[in-house]
Amino acid sequence: MNSNIAIRAEGLGKRYKLGALGSQHNSLRDALQAAFRPKKASGPTEFWALKDASFEIKRGENVGIVGLNGAGKSTLLKTLSQIVTPTTGKAEITGRLGALLEVGTGFHRELTGRENVFLYGSILGMSRAEVATKFDQIIAFSEIEKFIDTPVKRYSSGMYVRLAFAVAANLDPDILLLDEVLAVGDLGFQKKCIDFTRSLERRGSTILFVSHNMFSIKSMCPRVIYLRKGEIVFDGPTDEGLKLYEADSRLAQAPWYRHEGLEPPAVSIIDVKLMDEAGAEKSVFNFGERMRVRFRYRTTRPIERPEIRVGFDRADEVHCCTFSTFDDNIDIPMIDGEGELELTTAPINMVADQYMVTFNIRERTHQLCGQLGGTFHVRHPLFISHSYGVFHQPGQWKVNTRDQQAPQLVVNGRDR
Amino acid sequence: MTPADASAATTPPATPLRARTSERRTLIRPDRGLFDLELDQIWRSRGLLATLVKRDIMVLYRQAALGAAWAVIQPIFAVIIFTIVFGIIAKIPTPGDVPYAIFAFAAVLPWNYFAESVRRGGTGLVTEEELVRKVYFPRLLIPLAGTIGPILDFLIGFVVLLILMAFFGIAPTWRLIAIPPLLVLAGMCALSISMWIGPINVRYRDVKHTLPFILQIWMYASPVVYSFSIVPDNLKWIVALNPMVGVIEAFRWAVFGEGVLDPIAIGVSGVLIVVLFFGGLVFFKRMERSFADLI
Numbered sequence: 001m002n003s004n005i006a007i008r009a010e011g012l013g014k015r016y017k018l019g020a021l022g023s024q025h026n027s028l029r030d031a032l033q034a035a036f037r038p039k040k041a042s043g044p045t046e047f048w049a050l051k052d053a054s055f056e057i058k059r060g061e062n063v064g065i066v067g068l069n070g071a072g073k074s075t076l077l078k079t080l081s082q083i084v085t086p087t088t089g090k091a092e093i094t095g096r097l098g099a100l101l102e103v104g105t106g107f108h109r110e111l112t113g114r115e116n117v118f119l120y121g122s123i124l125g126m127s128r129a130e131v132a133t134k135f136d137q138i139i140a141f142s143e144i145e146k147f148i149d150t151p152v153k154r155y156s157s158g159m160y161v162r163l164a165f166a167v168a169a170n171l172d173p174d175i176l177l178l179d180e181v182l183a184v185g186d187l188g189f190q191k192k193c194i195d196f197t198r199s200l201e202r203r204g205s206t207i208l209f210v211s212h213n214m215f216s217i218k219s220m221c222p223r224v225i226y227l228r229k230g231e232i233v234f235d236g237p238t239d240e241g242l243k244l245y246e247a248d249s250r251l252a253q254a255p256w257y258r259h260e261g262l263e264p265p266a267v268s269i270i271d272v273k274l275m276d277e278a279g280a281e282k283s284v285f286n287f288g289e290r291m292r293v294r295f296r297y298r299t300t301r302p303i304e305r306p307e308i309r310v311g312f313d314r315a316d317e318v319h320c321c322t323f324s325t326f327d328d329n330i331d332i333p334m335i336d337g338e339g340e341l342e343l344t345t346a347p348i349n350m351v352a353d354q355y356m357v358t359f360n361i362r363e364r365t366h367q368l369c370g371q372l373g374g375t376f377h378v379r380h381p382l383f384i385s386h387s388y389g390v391f392h393q394p395g396q397w398k399v400n401t402r403d404q405q406a407p408q409l410v411v412n413g414r415d416r
Numbered sequence: 417m418t419p420a421d422a423s424a425a426t427t428p429p430a431t432p433l434r435a436r437t438s439e440r441r442t443l444i445r446p447d448r449g450l451f452d453l454e455l456d457q458i459w460r461s462r463g464l465l466a467t468l469v470k471r472d473i474m475v476l477y478r479q480a481a482l483g484a485a486w487a488v489i490q491p492i493f494a495v496i497i498f499t500i501v502f503g504i505i506a507k508i509p510t511p512g513d514v515p516y517a518i519f520a521f522a523a524v525l526p527w528n529y530f531a532e533s534v535r536r537g538g539t540g541l542v543t544e545e546e547l548v549r550k551v552y553f554p555r556l557l558i559p560l561a562g563t564i565g566p567i568l569d570f571l572i573g574f575v576v577l578l579i580l581m582a583f584f585g586i587a588p589t590w591r592l593i594a595i596p597p598l599l600v601l602a603g604m605c606a607l608s609i610s611m612w613i614g615p616i617n618v619r620y621r622d623v624k625h626t627l628p629f630i631l632q633i634w635m636y637a638s639p640v641v642y643s644f645s646i647v648p649d650n651l652k653w654i655v656a657l658n659p660m661v662g663v664i665e666a667f668r669w670a671v672f673g674e675g676v677l678d679p680i681a682i683g684v685s686g687v688l689i690v691v692l693f694f695g696g697l698v699f700f701k702r703m704e705r706s707f708a709d710l711i
Contacts, residue, residue, distance in 0.1 A: 081552050118467060
């Protein structure tokens with residue numbers, strides 16, 4: 001067998017019984033009641049979270065796994081890390097595997113940071129001696145030396161994540177499975193984590209990376225596997241795969257929105273166009289340009305006084321701004337059936353990056369719809385998020401280089 | 417300093433790929449033989465087992481104001497109450513005039529160890545829900561850790577027993593060497609029960625509520641407050657179906673030499689523990705595969 005293969009999966013599938021998952025019998029009483037109740041004959045009783053997944057991943061390869069919510073990304077990682085048992089197929093893994101499905105799982109609140117480093121290390125599969133030799137490195141990476149002998153229940157969530165990732169990052173596995181874990185902590189730490197993952201990559205580790213953040217996928221993985229409803233629909237170059245994903249994620253439900261109840265949402269966005277002021281459709285906007293967002297909605301019932309919001313989220317899911325009909329004093333007495341709205345934004349002053357349009361419709365305080373409306377880029381040679389933060393606006397400065405002189409007013413420093 | 421610089425400073429030096437790469441092969445497949453118990457994995461994860469045990473002990477004693485003193489207070493209180501109720505009021509006879517306090521303490525120790533192990537081992541899968549859902553490790557470590565942790569309490573209690581014996585003027589004998597194997601037997605018994613009820617608890621959370629109740633009844637069905645010798649002869653074999661009977665009686669024998677080592681009781685207990693143990697192991701391994709789906 002070719003020893004250059006790190007992961008080989010053949011027909012991997014995972015079936016969940018809906019009865020067991022949705023209305024799990026948490027107590028004997030429920031089970032007894034269910035046994036005496038006639039079986040409800042509604043809908044399918046099982047579903048495949050992952051279906052017939054076959055792929056090979058070579059040693060040292062970095063592969064991104066993308067897909068909408070519920071596409072089976074996490075199930076795939078959980079199967080490969082042996083947390084869940086597949087229903088069909090098999091997979092063979094060569095080398096030491098480390099999985100980070102959630103940072104900090106296994107931390108104990110009552111124990112100190114130091115004790116938790118050892119605990120978490122051995123949960124992830126390191127020996128005590130191994131943790132001990134890497135201890136200083138781990139602490140330095142986490143940047144929380146001062147609190148290492150404090151129980152972690154006193155930590156802020158940021159400190160918690162830092163320490164957990166620092167341990168995990170030093171696991172030094174041959175194969176690393178990462179599930180969205182980099183989307184934690186502040187931007188500086190995130191950057192550090194990504195850099196660290198890159199250094200693992202340089203050392204020849206194989207990385208499987210699940211993320212909604214197309215930016216990190218693009219920068220880390222030359223290859224993506226795209227899952228749709230449990231099936232691999234694309235496996236190949238990242239650019240091609242992400243195009244498919246972006247097409248699918250247009251108008252998809254936003255990751256932060258969960259629709260409750262069985263009936264379809266009361267209102268949904270059915271079409272979106274992103275245009276410049278002249279009305280030309282495009283997806284790359286210059287910094288300072290206005291954008292026209294034209295979108296169609298469809299309702300299943302009349303909605304009185306809805307509030308319609310359009311938001312921009314950066315690719316790493318940082319919510320950057322919101323336009324709201326309420327805030328702009330637009331009174332919509334009622335929407336019913338289909339209709340169209342158009343928003344013209346103020347000049348975009350978010351720095352160059354990739355953004356996602358989001359829609360959010362509310363009736364009083366109740367959220368009726370949360371959808372994604374496609375991605376766009378902002379272009380600027382200088383203003384990038386790494387050095388300029390989220391947005392850029394010119395400021396007014398008073399400069400006084402020598403005390404004797406009267407302060408000199410410089411307006412719009414850039415234009416000086 | 418930009419974040420990139422900061423990380424460059426703390427990034428560990430690159431280890432050559434060759435040195436790190438392991439050739440370990442893991443095969444993931446839906447079906448595993450009924451008797452493929454993967455015990456080698458337990459051995460490989462012994463470090464984690466030790467860490468889990470240590471964590472349980474640290475957490476338990478750190479959260480309690482009196483800390484390790486509980487390991488002393490709890491059995492002493494139980495014995496005081498038993499001595500008053502069963503020794504003084506009900507006047508339950510003890511074999512060979514052994515003071516009732518010693519008589520009871522010698523049984524409370526192994527019983528408490530057993531009950532605590534079952535409680536921790538049986539409910540551990542659910543209390544460690546987060547771990548089970550997000551991290552892979554041999555699930556058997558959880559009941560195992562539950563069985564090993566309470567040994568510390570047992571040892572502390574045992575020292576108290578020795579002090580109590582000195583107080584009543586009972587000299588320890590060579591029979592005390594029977595205690596370590598008896599403790600192993602009690603541990604095996606507890607582990608067997610945990611391997612059965614642990615997976616059931618994952619499915620039906622009722623177990624958590626019924627367990628204290630069952631353990632209470634079980635204690636009275638075991639010769640903790642009374643002696644096996646006062647059980648009517650025609651009921652002895654039924655009582656001996658309780659695997660803890662043999663263990664507790666043998667414990668008393670080891671501590672103060674009284675009480676006959678009933679060969680029937682020990683035999684029945686032994687066979688039952690072995691059957692429960694291997695049955696439990698197979699059952700646990702079978703059910704283990706669905707834990708992450710159900711929890």
